[in-house]
Amino acid sequence: MSIANDAATVTAARQNPSRGGFGLRAEVHDDIKNDFDSVLVQLIKAAGGTHRVGRLTFRLAQEFGFCYGVDHALDLAYETHVRFPGRRVYLTGEIIHNPTVNEQLTKMGYRFLRPGDEVTTDDIVLIPAFGAPTRELERLKSIGCLLVDTTCGSVVHVWKRVEKYAREGFTAIIHGKYDHEETEATRSRTTLYESGKFLVVRDRPQAQDVCDYIEGRGDRAAFLAKYAAVATPGFDPDRDLERVGLANQTTMLSSESLEIAEMIRQAMARRYGPEELKARFRSFDTICSATQERQDAILKLIEEPLDLAVVVGGYNSSNTEHLCEIAAERLPTYHINAPECLVSSREIRHKPAFSKQETTSRDWLPEGEVTIGITAGASTPNKVIGDCIERICRLAGAA
Ligand code: SF4
Structure with a gap:
């Protein structure tokens, strides 16, 4: 048996028979929706992916945002919070690569495991969707803390x-x-x-x-x-x-x-x-199929007559970076990680394709009628996407 399976078995034996959660999914559903979903994005999806506001037209990719692995990790994180109120819960690292999500978990009391932290048998440690190295899993297992393993099946x-x-x-x-x-x-x-x-x-x-x-x-x-x-x-x-x-x-x-x-x-x-x-x-x-679907969807979206593309997601999110690289081959593309990156209708902070650094560009939003392609990485909440769309509308005077 592999060590990860073994770790999952520890979880299973103590609390979680299927690695599928603590049976509280329905209970946490509304909290997750409130924290990360967006009515605007749901409305745009229901309308077929196009949203017109004044001089702006937004075209949403057919697939974007949270993937099944992220949904699963968040379910487990929220269920753990409900199932073990007051218990100290550590994350071995960012649960997924999105600042909004990690901030939210920190607000809920989750702590990032730092060198020197003394984990005890009473503690809970969440393994992120990316998994964790075997040595780390072995160390945690030997402590006897409760491991909640959110490693994505893919x-x-x-x-x-x-x-x-x-x-x-x-x-x-x-x-x-x-x-x-x-x-x-x-x-x-x-x-x-x-x-x-x-x-x-x-x-x-x-x-x-x-x-x-x-x-x-x-x-x-x-x-x-x-x-x-x-x-x-x-x-x-x-x-x-x-x-x-x-x-x-x-x-x-x-x-x-x-x-x-x-x-x-x-x-x-x-x-x-x-x-x-x-x-x-x-x-x-x-x-994974989620990555493939998002890459296929942006390839399809950029075949349309767009003026620019905005890609929303954490700067350290690998799948978001690749969506930006694909779009940037065809048209002006701005990878932003939060609505605040949209500084004004003249100025935008963004991470260019193949770059490691955020930069500031000017004159990103053309005058007149503009069609903007929108996509987001598998770790980006709809809420952030919706907030970005609303902010673009305000900056363009189209809200
Ligand atoms: S991007 Fe793919 S591998 Fe990563 S969590 Fe999502 S579904 Fe799993």
Whole structure:
């Protein structure tokens, strides 16, 4: 049994037979709705996704906002609050990547677990939707506190794939962001097996380096200088790239993940011959369906005649960043994380595609009739989306 399952079993044995909550879903439903839903967004959806106010037309993507994993995590967080009033509840990290959601949980009394915090058997610890590294789960389990495991089923699905690679002697090449909580948890799953190895690649250029090495064009010292820090300690590219299995962080750009898998498949075929692929190469698309649906929806939305797009979501939200990258290829796109980013009709604070930093741009809202495409990452509450739409209307003098 894996450690995560074991942790869930601790939960199950003590309080939660199905990892599906404490049977209080109906009770917390209204609170979650009040805190995160938006009447305006519901009305726009019911009207087919178009909203006209004065000179502005908003077009909502067909899929946006909270995914099933986030819904599940919030249900569990709210149910825990009701089921254990007064108990100290820690989060091992942001439950999801959205500032509004994390602020709300903090208001409810949730604390972020910091180094040095003394967790006791009386405490409750919530594992976020991204999961947590095996070592952290083991440590918490040994304390005997109650673990409420909100890890999304789609993330657990990736873990199973990576563990299988590790068991069967394949190095997991993970397309993801090394420091992202989900990838941190996923790569840790390889450590459950002696033969487990991982290498994280962030994008196509890094995947090309791996392909070059596989095909004998790489320099060992240069490769290790660049990739030792994002691979299993002691990683040996000559030995550990002989049998590889592909997986990805669930929220990466789907087209890029598929391309990277194909690049590495072809490199393995050229290096060892197509007849060896079965023994040396595995691949499994682990982009979650929610991410895929939101990426498909923005691709469809930007086919329409839009003047600009606004993408709403946390700046550290991987899936939101990718929605911004997709839209920015076609039209002026502004990734904002709160309504306050909409400073005035002339000025906007936003994080440009492929950038790490927030910046301020001017003249973002054209004069006259304007059509604005709106989407949001899987961790963005409808409430924030609705507030952004209302604020744009006010700034444009269209409210
Ligand atoms: S984005 Fe996908 S993997 Fe992440 S919580 Fe949502 S459904 Fe789960």
